[in-house]
Amino acid sequence: MSGDTKAQIDALLSEVRRDIDISTKRRIYCNRNLRMDGIELIGWDMDYTLALYNQERLEKLSIDLTLEKLVANHGYPAEIMELSFPSNLAIRGIVLDCPSGNVFKMDHHGYVGRVFHGTRELSKEERVKQYRTDSRIRLSSDRYRWIDTLFGLPDAVMYMTMVDWIDGHVEKPDYQKLFIDIRMSIDEAHRDDTLKTAIKADMPGYVVKDPGLAEMLHKFRSSGKKQFLLTNSYWPYTQAVMEYLLDGERQAYPTWQNYFDYIIVGGSKPGFFNDQNPFYEVDINTGAASETPATELHGDRVYQGGNIHSFEEMTRVSGERVLYVGDHIYGDMIRLKKSRGWRTAMVLQELALENDCSDRYEQEIRDLEVLDRRRRNLQSEIDYEALMLKQIQRLLDNCEEALKPRLVAAKKQSRTTLDSLRNRSRAMQDEVTTLERSIERSYNPHWGAMFREGAATSRFGQQVSDYADLYTSRASNFLSYSPLRYFRAPRKAMPHEM
Ligand SMILES: [Mg+2]
Numbered sequence: 001m002s003g004d005t006k007a008q009i010d011a012l013l014s015e016v017r018r019d020i021d022i023s024t025k026r027r028i029y030c031n032r033n034l035r036m037d038g039i040e041l042i043g044w045d046m047d048y049t050l051a052l053y054n055q056e057r058l059e060k061l062s063i064d065l066t067l068e069k070l071v072a073n074h075g076y077p078a079e080i081m082e083l084s085f086p087s088n089l090a091i092r093g094i095v096l097d098c099p100s101g102n103v104f105k106m107d108h109h110g111y112v113g114r115v116f117h118g119t120r121e122l123s124k125e126e127r128v129k130q131y132r133t134d135s136r137i138r139l140s141s142d143r144y145r146w147i148d149t150l151f152g153l154p155d156a157v158m159y160m161t162m163v164d165w166i167d168g169h170v171e172k173p174d175y176q177k178l179f180i181d182i183r184m185s186i187d188e189a190h191r192d193d194t195l196k197t198a199i200k201a202d203m204p205g206y207v208v209k210d211p212g213l214a215e216m217l218h219k220f221r222s223s224g225k226k227q228f229l230l231t232n233s234y235w236p237y238t239q240a241v242m243e244y245l246l247d248g249e250r251q252a253y254p255t256w257q258n259y260f261d262y263i264i265v266g267g268s269k270p271g272f273f274n275d276q277n278p279f280y281e282v283d284i285n286t287g288a289a290s291e292t293p294a295t296e297l298h299g300d301r302v303y304q305g306g307n308i309h310s311f312e313e314m315t316r317v318s319g320e321r322v323l324y325v326g327d328h329i330y331g332d333m334i335r336l337k338k339s340r341g342w343r344t345a346m347v348l349q350e351l352a353l354e355n356d357c358s359d360r361y362e363q364e365i366r367d368l369e370v371l372d373r374r375r376r377n378l379q380s381e382i383d384y385e386a387l388m389l390k391q392i393q394r395l396l397d398n399c400e401e402a403l404k405p406r407l408v409a410a411k412k413q414s415r416t417t418l419d420s421l422r423n424r425s426r427a428m429q430d431e432v433t434t435l436e437r438s439i440e441r442s443y444n445p446h447w448g449a450m451f452r453e454g455a456a457t458s459r460f461g462q463q464v465s466d467y468a469d470l471y472t473s474r475a476s477n478f479l480s481y482s483p484l485r486y487f488r489a490p491r492k493a494m495p496h497e498m
Pocket of ligand 1: 046047048327
């Protein structure tokens with residue numbers, strides 16, 4: 001082997017090694033192959049994508065402000081301010097069944113896996129009675145609210161806690177009204193700007209400053225890609241958050257705006273992808289939008305509103321050459337995938353925690369799979385033995401007297417075997433349940449892992465896999481990869497190939 005060839009192979013292998021060395025929570029996971037060298041324009045959402053929030057503090061702030069509105073504007077007694085609202089009550093992907101006081105989690109077939117009424121878990125019998133119907137659950141129905149963004153978690157935590165409270169205080173509780181009151185109060189706190197004003201007043205307390213963010217954006221820019229910011233937040237808040245995240249991070253970029261070729265605020269996603277709203281230029285001193293629609297997009301200006309058709313026309317980049325990075329299935333991903341063919345990447349802040357759990361419980365998860373497989377094999381043996389026993393009994397009922405002693409002995413033997421198999425199966429089932437519970441509790445004591453429901457993929461996990469080409473725990477994870485990276489999806493095996 002010549003020295004040159006060896007050097008080339010070493011270089012190739014060291015590249016591979018570097019990749020594997022990326023810790024699981026820093027990795028970018030791929031559902032559909034994506035060649036970054038074919039991407040010309042990268043769009044970034046702001047909230048929960050570039051700007052990560054201190055979830056526990058933000059949730060507490062949001063709940064406190066909502067409680068104030070419930071008391072001040074909706075006639076709730078001041079005692080609700082004293083209730084405790086544990087943040088681990090909710091995870092992304094759960095569904096509020098508003099008229100019933102229930103909250104549930106589904107698997108990808110639409111099967112309801114576990115249900116809480118308030119904070120009390122329903123027994124299997126109660127669950128089957130309420131949700132095991134022939135008609136599939138249509139999440140688009142008004143009665144359900146799917147929590148698919150981190151901004152939605154306080155809704156669920158408040159609803160669950162206050163269902164308990166209302167059950168203890170009112171004879172005929174109206175859970176639907178409770179939900180509407182909570183929803184309206186949260187909206188009021190958003191609309192009158194109390195929430196954002198509180199965040200702006202203590203930016204380091206609420207917004208997580210990611211040390212790799214500026215370098216990551218710079219890396220994409222210096223590799224020749226254009227970038228844009230497309231957020232639903234309006235200018236004053238966007239300006240405050242982005243300034244906090246990026247200003248002063250790199251000398252070549254005097255302000256955060258220099259990282260982006262286009263800046264769009266108040267984008268009304270998913271309306272941006274569905275509707276025909278025009279772009280309006282924003283006066284960055286007052287935050288006011290101009291009255292006449294913009295006909296061109298300039299890099300040094302800020303726009304509000306807009307729509308994807310005009311955006312593609314004005315930037316002359318479209319379809320597969322655009323990658324949009326967001327955190328919201330409904331607002332950021334679904335429309336893009338269904339209609340425009342932009343590539344998508346999803347930032348899921350919680351993924352890092354889930355990765356931690358999976359790493360910590362790697363051995364137990366493997367043990368669980370083996371145990372579960374053995375238990376299912378045992379069940380087949382039980383079914384077979386039970387069938388044998390029935391057949392012996394049938395023979396016994398219809399045979400001549402002389403044959404009976406042999407059949408009675410055979411029946412006794414079969415019964416003993418069956419009992420022993422059943423005992424083993426029960427013991428194994430207990431072990432599976434205990435192990436399953438302890439693994440699930442480590443993810444979340446109420447709901448288990450975000451991406452799984454029992455042995456299946458959760459509905460949320462399925463949506464991520466359907467609509468996000470890539471997914472990762474934070475935007476700056478792109479820094480560990482080449483800007484020309486060819487992300488490849490793992491080859492999916494069919495059951496017979498595993
Ligand atoms: Mg967002």
